[in-house]
Amino acid sequence: MEFSEFKEKVRKKKYNVEFGIIESNLFADEDKKIDEFGIRNRGLKIFYLIRKGLDEESPYIIFFNGGPGIGFSEQFFEHDGFSDFLPNYNIIFMDQRGTGFSDKPSQNLNEYKYFTSKYICYDAEEIRKNLLCETSKWVVFGQSFGGHIVRKYLELYSESALLGISHGYGECSPLTMKINIEKVLFGQVKEYFEEYPEDKKVFIKIKENLFESDVIGNNERYLKGKDIMDVFSFYFGLYTYNKIHEIVKGFNEIDMKKQFLGEIRYLGNLILNSGVLNAVVAHIDLVDGLTDKELYKITEENLLQDGVNINDELFSTIRLSKNIVSKSKNFIELDNLFERKNFSTDPINLEILCNKLQENDVMLYVIGSRNDSLTPVKAIEEEKCLVESYNVDNYYKFIFSEGNHREWKENQKLLEGFIRQAKFR
The missing domain is CATH 3.40.50.1820 (Alpha/Beta hydrolase fold, catalytic domain)
Structure with a gap:
């Protein structure tokens, strides 16, 4: 604005x-x-x-x-x-x-x-x-x-x-945070679909119809295709099950995918546009100086030890972060700065x-x-x-x-x- x-x-x-x-x-x-x-x-x-x-x-x-x-x-x-x-x-x-x-x-x-x-x-x-x-x-x-x-x-x-x-x-x-974000999310999604089983069919159908040509974000940082589905992960932390169900009920059969993309575009763009600033602040303030790759790797390993595979889940915040496409030169340079430990942590x-x-x-x-x-x-x-x-x-x-x-x-x-x-x- x-x-x-x-x-x-x-x-x-x-x-x-x-x-x-x-x-x-x-x-x-x-x-x-x-x-x-x-x-x-x-x-x-x-x-x-x-x-x-x-x-x-x-x-x-x-x-x-x-x-x-x-x-x-x-x-x-x-x-x-x-x-x-x-x-x-x-x-x-x-x-x-x-x-x-x-x-x-x-x-x-x-x-x-x-x-x-x-x-x-x-x-x-x-x-x-x-x-x-x-x-x-x-x-x-x-x-x-x-x-x-x-x-x-x-x-x-x-x-x-x-x-x-x-x-x-x-x-x-940061490991406690990331592991339990996924565990609570997966538990909520399971509970939600037990309460609203028809909604699961809706989400599966939407995901099946998301193609590489479907994109949210900008030229420098974006999500495309089926990876866009993971933006909906955040809805389970933000809204009640009843509110989510009301949103899903609004998706009609003919324009289901279009309406889904319209629903999550604002939140998705907000996440994507936070970009380099989000990454640096998180690195210094929140994740003990770990790189994204290091944090995701440790989180997934710990989840697998507990019998949880994020690829078996319909929504995942870790998968969302991993699948963001960053074409910006700043992000490539930033990864190098993180690897060289250029930023001191400030917990x-x-x-x-x-x-x-x-x-x-x-x-x-x-x-x-x-x-x-x-x-x-x-x-x-x-x-x-x-x-x-x-x-x-x-x-x-x-x-x-x-x-x-x-x-x-x-x-x-x-x-x-x-x-x-x-x-x-």
Whole structure:
């Protein structure tokens, strides 16, 4: 969406919002001028939007959306995903650096290391100080990858937070995450087809009719043919079975494939367009510096040991990632940089995080949904085990519920309860 289209949509919808740009620094450091690769510090424009709340006295909330590599304006704004979220509160949304209306990396791939969660948190601090004041405190909320950013923010700037809330992300080994994403997905698909057996016939028929000429994506990164079917994997983490069934019922016999492609094209393109930025941020922040090939190989080996072969399944997130065709020179160069270990990892330091929560009297709520195949509950449980040794039960709370990856939006009363407790502490 062009910025002119964005402004026109705001005008037509009559949203009660303010938006603008703040200036930030590539290095999150005003004094440093150049790095070891010859990259020069430069100013970055970071786009933000404030959705005004019904309660003028309510605290501000900074909202970190999922991704990585997907902007607020590219997903949540496009689908009104922001307008009815916690309506009593003032919510600040931002296009994380590298996405949406915020500035992008240059052509030098070594610059991408400055677009990870550490630097997104620095931008958020610049927003807080510019829009509120130096001594202000706000609620830090994140969903999916945004939950990782919440932890990084509290590790770095917990003195600026009233509390943190993460939904749909767990700090765990990448192997735990990947293996259980597939296992939960496969279990959900089995349950779904037991409940709606006719829908399985629909999907099989669609897959049979997907040919190499069917393509989603762009000239640099795309999926084609039967590989497109795997985009639907994400629906099982995002929607209830009933919602999925309603979607499938809308596919008629004559235009079944066309309607399926129309249904998944937006989500598929969102995934494909996150591209190099997604790969670098994941490599540095989330997967312990493993390459995609290394992670997929280990995951498949472990699944096979458990008697699970992804090629026997109708939908698979690992297979989706493996079958993306990347013709971009950047991706070829990026693989070489990964192989040479050019990017240092920057995981959450749980010991520092726990100490900061205690020092600044800040609560972190981590919410895991048992029906979420995009962040399996095993990931949250592993994080819970990791932090037990730091004796922070009063500051690091884990909540397990029965929802899915979208429960952050559907169960807002739970979130409101946490915020009210922080507001009056």
